[in-house]
Amino acid sequence: MWTARPVWAILLTVLATFVAAFSSAVALVVPASLPLWQRVVAGCATALVAVGLVVLWRRHLVRRPWSGVALSWSWRALGHSLLGIGVAAAAILAAQTACVAVDACAWVPLSSAGIPLSTILVSTFISAVLVQGFPEELLWRGNLTDLLGRRWGPGVVLLVTSVAFGMLHLVSNGSQDGVGEHVLYVIMATALGFACGAARLRTGSTWAAVGVHGGFHLAKGLVPAQPEHLAVLLAAWTVTLVVGGLALLLVRRPTRSRSHATADRP
Structure with missing residues (x-):
């Protein structure tokens, strides 16, 4: 089919991605005074829009099974998600700590906004996972990676999806100012896409990519750092995300002993 x-x-x-982002506008701009359950409903609506689009695409346009998006429900999926969150959180915290050390950033207490902690936690989760992490990774590292993988090798798919995901952020507003910061923002988004794609490639599960993407925004939201020089923070995020992605790709899995492998043979 031509859509593949x-x-x-x-x-x-x-x-x-733009359609899902448009549906998330309510979740992103609703005032903090709204009940938490309304914010949860708004975030869930965003995730459901992405699921609906992928289901329609795969069922009616390319006729591919849902299993290709690698989002099965299991305890292993939980482990993959936690792995991704851990890698992203470590990368972001390392970058922000380094920036604070060179006076390029300053830590910001969560209580400084005057918003109840429960509201901050729920709102951050909605934005990090339901609005951004899950729907975007379902589309990019789930559906698109599966479609491109029918024609290209894993390395090419990882490169193409990372660059395309980064270029998408040319129209994103991340408080950047000037051409230099906009370019760095796109490069940082490409690095995020690389880390997410590496998690998908390493584990075979899109849940790991959701964990990386969601963990990136969770770490930024729950351990915030106010940049004095945004360019330095963007560069630091880029470096640590690339390092995290490379670590996922290069760290070898533990192998079983020869005796165990022989005993498993029929």
Whole structure:
């Protein structure tokens, strides 16, 4: 089908990302005074829009099984998600700590906003996971990675999806100012896409990519740092995300002994 061809698949993924992002507008701008359950409903709606788009795409346009998006429900999925969260949180905290050490950032207490802690926690989770991590990774590291993997090798798919995901952020507003910061923001988003793709490739599960993406925003939201020089913080995030992605790809899994492997043979 034409929607499975690389160029069209990437363009449609970009379009689907904007559609899901539009549906998340309510979750992103609702005032903090709204009841928490309304914020949860708004975030869940965003995730459901992404799921609906992928289901329609795979069922009616490319006729591929849902299993290709690698989002099975199991205890292993929980482990993969936690692995991704841990890698992303370590990367972001390392970057922000380094920036604070060179006076490029300053730590910001969560209580400084005057918002109840429960509201902060729920709102951060909604934005990090339901609005951004889950729907975007379902589209990019789930559906698109599966479609491109039918034509290209894993390395090429990882490179293409990372660059395309980064270029998507040309229209994102991350408080950047000037051409230099906009370029660094795109490069940082590419590094985030690389770390997410590495998690998907390493584990075979899109839940690991959701964990990396969600963990990135959770760490930023729950351990915030106010940048004095945004360019330095963006560069630091880029470096640590790339290091985290490379660690996922290069660290070898433990192997069983030869006697165990022989005993498993029929």
